[in-house]
Amino acid sequence: MCGNSFPTSKRSxxxxxxxxxxxxxxxxxxxxxxxSVHINRILGRLRRENLLVIKNRQVAIVDLLHLRRTSGFDSTNRGGVGWSN
Structure with a gap:
């Protein structure tokens, strides 16, 4: 979700x-x-931390920057897949 789905502009x-x-x-x-239990726990955590909202088969990212930090995503890693160690 953090990768190519969203541009890295200031706006987003x-x-x-x-x-x-x-x-x-x-x-x-x-x-x-x-x-599915693990997925449920992860999604529950992301909802509780107000990082995303899932409703009517739509996902809204509330705070993309925080979601990237929480997930360990590194958008500067252009050669790899973007996930930091």
Whole structure:
């Protein structure tokens, strides 16, 4: 979600856009090779920290900068996939 989905302009550095989210938690768990319980915990944490809102199959990133920090995403890593160690 943090990668190429959003530009790194000043406008979007703190607040992201909303986008369609056609997946269930079970779908996401299967895609990522995780359990649906783990996905539920992660999404719950992101909601509690007010980083994203999921409603009516739409995801709105509330604070993209904080989401990137929380996830360990490094947008300056142009040669790799963007995730810091």
């Amino acid at each position: 550095s703190h607040r992201g856009e909303s986008f369609a989210w056609p997946f269930t938690q079970e779908d996401l768990a299967d895609i990522l090779g995780l359990t």
